[in-house]
Amino acid sequence: MLVTGVSRHLGSRLVSVLADDARVERVIGVDTVPPRKELAAALGRTEFVRADIRNPLIAKVIAQAEVDTVVHLNVLATPGSAGGRTAMKEINVIGTMQLLAACQKAPSMRKLVVKSTTAVYGSTPRDPALFTEDVGPRSLPKSGYAKDAVEVEGYVRGFGRRRPDVTLSVLRFTNFIGPFIDTPLTRYLTLPVVPTVFGFDPRIQLCHEDDGIEVLRRAVAGDHPGIFNAGGTGVLLLSQALRRLGRLALPIPSPTVNAVARAFRRAKLVDFSPEQMRFLEHGRVADVSRLQASLGWAPRPTAQAFDTFAAAHSGARVVEAAAGAAEQRLLELLASGNSRVLGA
Amino acid sequence: MPEAERGPAEMGKVIPLDGGRAARPPEPEPLPSAEDATDWDRRLAGALAFLRRRVSGDYPIDDFGFDPDLTEHVLLPALRPLYNSWFRVETRGLDNVPDEGAALLVANHSGTIPVDALMTAVALLDHHPAARHLRLLAADLVFTLPVVAPLARKSGNTLACNADAERLLSDGELVGVFPEGFKGIGKPFSERYKLQRFGRGGFVSAALRTGTPIIPCSIVGAEEIYPMIGNVKSLARLLGVPYLPVTPTFPLLGLLGLVPLPSKWLIEFGEPIETASLGGPAAAEDPMLVFNLTDQVRETIQSTLYTLLLQRRSVFF
Numbered sequence: 183m184l185v186t187g188v189s190r191h192l193g194s195r196l197v198s199v200l201a202d203d204a205r206v207e208r209v210i211g212v213d214t215v216p217p218r219k220e221l222a223a224a225l226g227r228t229e230f231v232r233a234d235i236r237n238p239l240i241a242k243v244i245a246q247a248e249v250d251t252v253v254h255l256n257v258l259a260t261p262g263s264a265g266g267r268t269a270m271k272e273i274n275v276i277g278t279m280q281l282l283a284a285c286q287k288a289p290s291m292r293k294l295v296v297k298s299t300t301a302v303y304g305s306t307p308r309d310p311a312l313f314t315e316d317v318g319p320r321s322l323p324k325s326g327y328a329k330d331a332v333e334v335e336g337y338v339r340g341f342g343r344r345r346p347d348v349t350l351s352v353l354r355f356t357n358f359i360g361p362f363i364d365t366p367l368t369r370y371l372t373l374p375v376v377p378t379v380f381g382f383d384p385r386i387q388l389c390h391e392d393d394g395i396e397v398l399r400r401a402v403a404g405d406h407p408g409i410f411n412a413g414g415t416g417v418l419l420l421s422q423a424l425r426r427l428g429r430l431a432l433p434i435p436s437p438t439v440n441a442v443a444r445a446f447r448r449a450k451l452v453d454f455s456p457e458q459m460r461f462l463e464h465g466r467v468a469d470v471s472r473l474q475a476s477l478g479w480a481p482r483p484t485a486q487a488f489d490t491f492a493a494a495h496s497g498a499r500v501v502e503a504a505a506g507a508a509e510q511r512l513l514e515l516l517a518s519g520n521s522r523v524l525g526a
Numbered sequence: 527m528p529e530a531e532r533g534p535a536e537m538g539k540v541i542p543l544d545g546g547r548a549a550r551p552p553e554p555e556p557l558p559s560a561e562d563a564t565d566w567d568r569r570l571a572g573a574l575a576f577l578r579r580r581v582s583g584d585y586p587i588d589d590f591g592f593d594p595d596l597t598e599h600v601l602l603p604a605l606r607p608l609y610n611s612w613f614r615v616e617t618r619g620l621d622n623v624p625d626e627g628a629a630l631l632v633a634n635h636s637g638t639i640p641v642d643a644l645m646t647a648v649a650l651l652d653h654h655p656a657a658r659h660l661r662l663l664a665a666d667l668v669f670t671l672p673v674v675a676p677l678a679r680k681s682g683n684t685l686a687c688n689a690d691a692e693r694l695l696s697d698g699e700l701v702g703v704f705p706e707g708f709k710g711i712g713k714p715f716s717e718r719y720k721l722q723r724f725g726r727g728g729f730v731s732a733a734l735r736t737g738t739p740i741i742p743c744s745i746v747g748a749e750e751i752y753p754m755i756g757n758v759k760s761l762a763r764l765l766g767v768p769y770l771p772v773t774p775t776f777p778l779l780g781l782l783g784l785v786p787l788p789s790k791w792l793i794e795f796g797e798p799i800e801t802a803s804l805g806g807p808a809a810a811e812d813p814m815l816v817f818n819l820t821d822q823v824r825e826t827i828q829s830t831l832y833t834l835l836l837q838r839r840s841v842f843f
Contacts, residue, residue, distance in 0.1 A: 307666055307669035307670040307675065307685075308666045308669070308685065309685070310685060310687050310689040310690050311589060311590045311591075311684050311685065311689075311690045311693065312589055312689075312693065314689075317689065379672075380672060381671075381672020381673040381674075381675070381676070382672060382675060382676060383591075383676035383679075383680075385587070385589075385591045385679070415589075416587075416588075416589065417587055417588075417589055417591065418583075418587065419587055419591060419593070419676075419680075421583075422583040422585070422587065423583065424583070425580070425581060425582060425583030426582065426583035426584070427583075436672060464669070464675075465591075467589060509574060509577070509578065512574075513574075516570065
């Protein structure tokens, strides 16, 4: 079994789960950089191969180890982690092409699991309330991660046509959330004052990091061919999420949003790309019933997943404390007023 | 979720945010009775609980972004004076709307701004025995507008598309649709109460596929709130809106011209047209059946409109 992108959060956690599973004969982790120390400790018996999937070397690894299952997690969401948008696009698109080329040549291949994203649906005001897997997006994403993901899915489809004997699962994950994971969304939500788009309140759907691992594990262990939306049921509104976190929102007029996002990117606060800014206007929700039916298991609802994150970041609940104090004062005031009236 | 468990009788009740000052009966003497004080406390506690829920983000939202807590306690109470005192809406045939389960309400559209949709929603929440929430299907323009877009979602509306309509109907919701769309709401005053083309019959296919009854709904009064005597097409195109109305008061009186004329309203809910027995999803693939059903609904609404107009004594009373 070969897993790409193991030096990052989800990848390293997935291989540590797989390494504990006795049914898995051998786990090979691939990434361009070795995993950080604290993550490396959890990898167990995983063999780490420092290789770039953009390089034909990956084919040798697959052929020599007679890999039967490939889990492709190495589609990056942020240019920062790759060292720029050009490198990110290369890793995402060229890397996938190389990996698929290697898989196609390997007679031992039985299963391919690809992590994609619901960002492939885009985010416009003309979208249906919930996206199903069969619905094409109203407008194809034109930039960044979402565009890469659309292209990656295209190549994966091509691979599926050429190797119909390989079980192919494409998992379109929603945004991840949880106490430990570090994504542009979690960084955004933990800003001291959170800038939002004035006059919009997007619906957001989340997947708990542990549930994401479990979905991947089940997809690897079982036989689930097809495309699946993966995430929690239900939604939170951005305003509601911020209230649960006790954060203050700072509404910014829509025309200046891109300039503000650029400033935040430059200040290395949040790595938000333009299509993610549109997500902050219109949101995006996917129908996850197909995944539930196929796996016989469901990730926890969005609100519950979010609450684990909120509990981990409960330090700065400014709003709640102030509101509690105000309510207390008001009640005392009224109680004294009431007793005066009744006593008179 | 205390909201969902509340009985129907209490459902439409206002819990005023001002602590019930407005609802307090005038007292001849300054001393309120003890009972009155407890009532006062109860209202205050309700309002505080509401505020606490809002501040901590602890309220349910459905997949469409519908926020029943906000709708029942803030959005609809804000519309209630308009409904009761300004338009003095009278409803008929509310018992044609089922107490539970899915139904598709099809209505005529008019009035330049979709006030008719809002008033129908107030009618069903306040005056229907089961206090039903009307889930409206709105034009995509609504969801591109800042401020309006999130309010539309929070009050339970969603985009007019087949996927959303069928999903809501399968969930057993009461769905409202205005098939005339912009052709109806943006028509000149001279064409008042003349129904426009009913789209492509998408609403009929949605009803057929889910086997839900269609309830024709006729609204009289909305045509006169902003009588549209002109349309600045070039400016409308520039602003990206389907029409830019000129009424006798707008833009002549500026913001004051935005006050709707206080016409007298009648809303009649007609007898449900059953679709469950017509053949289910297969019937939705039969264009002739869809066209016939669309025409039947359209003609029912048109003839009801004429009857209601005869019953109304004048435009304003």
